[in-house]
Amino acid sequence: MGKNDDAQGIGRSGKPTINDVARLAGVSKKTVSRVINRSPLLNEETRGRVEKVIRELGYVPNPQARALALRRNFLVGLIHDNPNAQMVLNMQQGILEALQGTDFAMVVRPVDRTSSMMLDDIRVFIERQRLFGVVILPPISENDGLAALCDELGCRYVRMGSAKLDDPEHMVASNDRDAVKEATEHLIAQGHKLIGLIEGPDGFRSAQERRRGFEDALAAAGIALPRSLIARGNYTFETGVTAANRLLDLSPRPTAIFASNDEMAAGIVFAARERGIAVPEELSVIGFDDTPIAAHIWPPLTTVRWPIVSMARAAARKLVGDMVGGEAAEPQPAELPSTLVKRASVAPPRG
Amino acid sequence: MGKNDDAQGIGRSGKPTINDVARLAGVSKKTVSRVINRSPLLNEETRGRVEKVIRELGYVPNPQARALALRRNFLVGLIHDNPNAQMVLNMQQGILEALQGTDFAMVVRPVDRTSSMMLDDIRVFIERQRLFGVVILPPISENDGLAALCDELGCRYVRMGSAKLDDPEHMVASNDRDAVKEATEHLIAQGHKLIGLIEGPDGFRSAQERRRGFEDALAAAGIALPRSLIARGNYTFETGVTAANRLLDLSPRPTAIFASNDEMAAGIVFAARERGIAVPEELSVIGFDDTPIAAHIWPPLTTVRWPIVSMARAAARKLVGDMVGGEAAEPQPAELPSTLVKRASVAPPRG
DNA sequence: AGGCGAACAGAAACCGGTGTCAGACTAGGC
């Protein structure tokens, strides 16, 4: 259609504005705005014409102006308080994949769960940046106060976690319990009967779910689980070493140990090595997460692969889904499967 | 709707605006703006009065409005293309520490160095978000085209790297060469004479610097360095295994190997373990970076601690330094020292 | 014919700050 009718092209001094688009398309600003914001009451023919001009001009709406007018920034926040760098980075990757090609960017916000100012800090963060939404990583995703804060601020949120909560709209979870049950059954199938557990910190949903999966498998096999075979760590390598030492002091000694994450599983291998206990010949080990360290120690760890990149992608899509067209708009799953990865840290018990 | 011109406090419906401050302080918007932006031509008495009102109201300028008016967002970007999650996360931590208490937030942008669209993607990223500045991580920090792009876009930048470049204004570096020299001297002091090197990828400044430090130490000790003792990896665990296997096939076999980063050093330990070679009794290993994996494998790795958190903090302060008051405004160093961390992967050679 | 709603134009206000420039007010020189 007619373009450079009367006025020149675009203002000489930079990128095209909404006025340029309106003028060249022969419509009003408001109509262009309707196109951008996918208003439903719009003639298809008009929409097409405007979109054509937008494409030709390479017009991109100024995010700052939109943020000001809409009182909402096109930013999704990533809130985490996580000791595991690989996990956080994988989450970032998943979110960025989902945001690829949209107008959204990601801002990262690590927080300190132990600080009394935490919720206030997050409040300031969300308000100041006028975040569109946030993805909340475990373990802090289990903090209901934070979810309530998001609701109060009108900030969308998706919590990531290890088990489905009541509200699938705000949740992306994995099925840790089933996966750990499967992993434990793998140990049992190898002939292990004296199996230790290093569980995660008290109050963590993931720790609870994984412990339950462990107990499920033992119960199903009719194997007793004395308290003494359960130790607790806080998901760090060092506490894994400590907990492993406690279990390895037992007599009779367990022939296998499941750890609630890979860091602690690496701690088991480390502690065993210090004591001259051979893995997997004298001690089988299974971890959880499948972080790089699992494959990079000797022996490589059998572990449960936690689909965090997919989970993060799903979470981000769930957040921005209805703001963008196409594939992202389709409903995102609330649960993704974890799978057992068999490597070299498991063998049948001796004797 | 909702405006209350009367002398009441603030509109009940939200946070105080610059107009509220102006009205209560009995000055104009512009004067408040001058206070916020630390304008020098301002009566001290007026400034004090306005600051008092700002404090009482808890007023915080709206970042979106400022971004629109200034055509510049209060965001610093982190650009990286890095395989090492721990390093990236440490960088994020350092940057966030420096940004703590300022008006700035951080947005993260991983890029694909191999993509031909990379520079275009980054251009769009910087322009769209109107970034105040970016911190560029190695190895992509060595890309001069990217620095030129930032200059063109009027976006401040700080490159992080392993050696000082010409321009200390845009650089925060470590002294890898000296640190590796010291690490290698440590091996030599233990009595090693047949020392292998697994260097990083071709074209990486860090790889080059670390190799030079290695060569420096050998040359100073009068030890020859045949080509065969040098293998190359690309900073991943897997290539470390491959390179180590090549070196361990040699006869005579090296009694020590220095790897240009910890991932590859972990690969050496892994490969040695596969072959039944005891570390450190039969093979000493030194890595670089001091990532968690260094302390979490057996034996714990002697390595060079790379001060990336401090470097990132310095980089971010250098970026925003003159925008905020206080300590951050003081000039930031262009070089920070790496230090040798002695652990258990080094021992005197046998015999 | 008159009525009605959909689709859009155009103007103006607004979001919450910042730049420009003119004017007021003070101090010093004659």
Next chain:
DNA sequence: GCCTAGTCTGACACCGGTTTCTGTTCGCCT
């Protein structure tokens, strides 16, 4: 006392969108 320079301040336009409001045109219904 008058003029000039320099210091401080405020009115107003502006950044680039969105929203509100009043029309206007057109097609369709009764």
